[in-house]
Amino acid sequence: MGFRWYGEGNDTVSLDQIRQIPGVDTVVWSLHHKAAGEAWDQAEIDEQVARITGLSDDARARGVTRRLDAEVVESVNVHESIKLGRTVLGRSRDEAIENYRTTIRRLGRAGVKVVCYNFMPVFDWLRTDLWHPLPDGSTALFYEQAVVERMTPESLIAEMEAGAGGLTLPGWEPERLASFAELRAAYEGVTHEDMYAAYRYFLEAVIPVCEEHDVKLGVHPDDPPFDIFGWPRVVSTKADLARVLDLHPSPYHGLTLCLGSFSANPGHDAVDAVRTFMDRIHFTHVRNIKHFGNGDFTEVGHRACEGDVDTTGIMRAYAEAGYTGYVRPDHGRHLWDENTTNRPRPGYGLYDRALGAQYLLGAWDAFRYAGPPGA
Numbered sequence: 001m002g003f004r005w006y007g008e009g010n011d012t013v014s015l016d017q018i019r020q021i022p023g024v025d026t027v028v029w030s031l032h033h034k035a036a037g038e039a040w041d042q043a044e045i046d047e048q049v050a051r052i053t054g055l056s057d058d059a060r061a062r063g064v065t066r067r068l069d070a071e072v073v074e075s076v077n078v079h080e081s082i083k084l085g086r087t088v089l090g091r092s093r094d095e096a097i098e099n100y101r102t103t104i105r106r107l108g109r110a111g112v113k114v115v116c117y118n119f120m121p122v123f124d125w126l127r128t129d130l131w132h133p134l135p136d137g138s139t140a141l142f143y144e145q146a147v148v149e150r151m152t153p154e155s156l157i158a159e160m161e162a163g164a165g166g167l168t169l170p171g172w173e174p175e176r177l178a179s180f181a182e183l184r185a186a187y188e189g190v191t192h193e194d195m196y197a198a199y200r201y202f203l204e205a206v207i208p209v210c211e212e213h214d215v216k217l218g219v220h221p222d223d224p225p226f227d228i229f230g231w232p233r234v235v236s237t238k239a240d241l242a243r244v245l246d247l248h249p250s251p252y253h254g255l256t257l258c259l260g261s262f263s264a265n266p267g268h269d270a271v272d273a274v275r276t277f278m279d280r281i282h283f284t285h286v287r288n289i290k291h292f293g294n295g296d297f298t299e300v301g302h303r304a305c306e307g308d309v310d311t312t313g314i315m316r317a318y319a320e321a322g323y324t325g326y327v328r329p330d331h332g333r334h335l336w337d338e339n340t341t342n343r344p345r346p347g348y349g350l351y352d353r354a355l356g357a358q359y360l361l362g363a364w365d366a367f368r369y370a371g372p373p374g375a
């Protein structure tokens with residue numbers, strides 16, 4: 001069981017807090033200051049791994065012995081030149097790929113086992129309200145279809161620049177916004193087929209390095225899983241996931257199966273996806289969302305009956321298959337005043353993710369150890 005952590009000074013949650021969540025062993029981390037396309041330095045990687053796996057003098061003095069591991073990285077972001085198959089934002093795709101290979105090698109040396117990434121054009125997940133009130137008084141991430149239909153990327157950028165709703169989405173950091181016009185032009189006319197071809201080229205270059213250094217790659221599905229602003233998304237549906245896996249036969253090329261993202265299309269069956277792709281799932285995010293029938297959805301607590309994602313069925317499928325990969329709770333609600341007090345990163349407060357981990361572990365234990373004693 002893993003827990004995402006954004007790093008010292010960059011997260012409202014501390015490693016000491018994560019250490020006290022029962023069953024959580026793995027910190028899911030990244031070097032968040034690294035721009036896509038850059039090679040990560042070995043020294044910075046080693047320093048972060050040492051921080052995660054070590055114990056402070058203070059903790060030692062208090063008799064703390066429990067260790068966390070740093071085996072999962074989320075994410076090493078893929079530069080737009082790789083997705084486009086051409087030079088963009090001042091970087092050629094081969095240079096960006098070479099840097100990706102270097103980063104994988106260095107992460108392997110530091111003991112990292114799985115690297116998550118996504119292949120979405122231009123930006124990461126999209127929501128229209130990051131602090132949407134729920135009936136219990138907590139807040140959660142919310143997606144309103146009509147708002148997205150009215151939006152253009154430019155209007156979204158203007159809203160973020162105005163800072164009005166505090167809407168800063170991942171992949172829309174200021175340095176990316178500055179180069180948005182170039183990116184928009186570069187994606188003009190790019191098709192899904194073009195993206196698959198560029199994706200295959202990337203895998204052919206990177207997977208041999210993954211094999212050599214024992215680092216598995218897991219692609220995160222598009223969130224939400226359909227095209228937005230006319231840009232081609234290629235990791236959305238079950239058929240897409242199958243096609244993506246077929247791009248390279250190596251077991252080192254697999255999925256970070258995010259069931260919340262996948263289920264944002266109400267026609268998708270999360271449990272079926274788990275069973276279908278089991279042997280290529282290296283890492284999985286489990287979270288629940290509730291649909292309103294008009295394309296809108298809200299994120300909710302992890303328990304199955306809170307929303308439309310069968311989180312218990314998902315854990316049952318993993319338990320029955322004897323899944324040995326990594327899992328983490330995904331976005332949580334913001335609880336117990338944390339959004340008004342320390343204002344966590346949207347979706348990444350402490351409490352609801354800790355509760356989510358316990359729910360998932362409870363389901364896992366029940367299904368994993370069901371049956372006669374000794375079975």
Ligand code: CS2
Binds near residue numbers: 074125170330347
């Ligand atoms: C994550 C994604 O916060 C989230 O929803 O699941 O942002 C994920 O980290 C990236 O898409 C993977 O590159």
Ligand code: MN
Binds near residue numbers: 220258260261285330
């Ligand atoms: Mn996810």
